[in-house]
Amino acid sequence: MNGTIKSIMKRCSIRKFKKDKISEIEIDILMKAALAAPSGANLQPWHFSFVEETKLITGLEDYLVELAMNSGDEIAIERLKSRNNKVIFDAPLLVVVSSPLKGHFDMLDCGIAIENIVIAAESIGLSSIILGGMRVAFNGDKKAIYEELFCIPKGNQFVAAIAIGHADMISKQHELDESKITRIK
Template sequence: MDAIFSRNSVRKFTEEMPSEEQIERLLRAAMAAPSAKNQQPWEFFVVTNKDCLQKLSEATPYSMCVKNAQAAFVLASRRDGIIAPEFRDIDMAIASENILLELEALGLGGVMIGVSPIKENMEHVRDALKMKDELIPFTIIPFGYPEKRRPLEDRYDVSRIHYVK
């Protein structure tokens, strides 16, 4: 699991487009995520259209980097057919993390930009993608080949560990 210890957030990308095979592998990684009661609430938008990437870059105060990416995933969850709605966001977060880890494993990079639960951000994403009302925008993950890599910070903090014996 070296990807866990080498992955960091990438916001600057080269102009090289990830391959269709890489994109499929990333989607497969996302869909391999565990989910509560196997509800698999996710829907994935693969965005490569530059006008749409520009619109998505305006969705939140932190999404400016989307306009410079060659591609982005937008993850949304379904409203209908969800068995355990109280765990929907956890399922979505795990699928997002799987994408981030697989990006690292493939030599790519990306960053998870939170959209939900801020209604204005969610509506902006919904409008940019002409998303159906039965879907709930969750996150934007711009991705591609990193312009540069930076060393990962060791965040291990023994003071935050509590053993119960």
């Protein structure tokens, strides 16, 4: 099995990271992997904010916890409590993905780029988790503030974020559910 397939098969979501910084070489690899993603008509409808500023990341996490705790959603609150009020899990790098979301394939194209990033991370010994739930911070009362803080270009919308770092836990990949595939010959 080649290295790419091994990375795809090994990758899983990590919810606890070491505080170790990610090297400039590793960040450069991740940025290039993002930009190398294919897109419909090569429109590249994305923007990536690579955020290493710890105060900015923890400030966003604190706001997300506050929103969840005040949401009245008991399931979300219990889930958050079970994770020690962690949403970004102490990751030293947060990649925020945004797009104008005007084209038919913009969301799909961003998803492909996100997959490039997480597989590239796995291939160089880093771990990740894709975070979509934090969209509440980028759509709520503080939308303009967070768009500015995370350098989201005017006209773009938050798509998802990726927390990346060195795993501080052991996790196993999910079971492969072959019932999700129909083969037609």
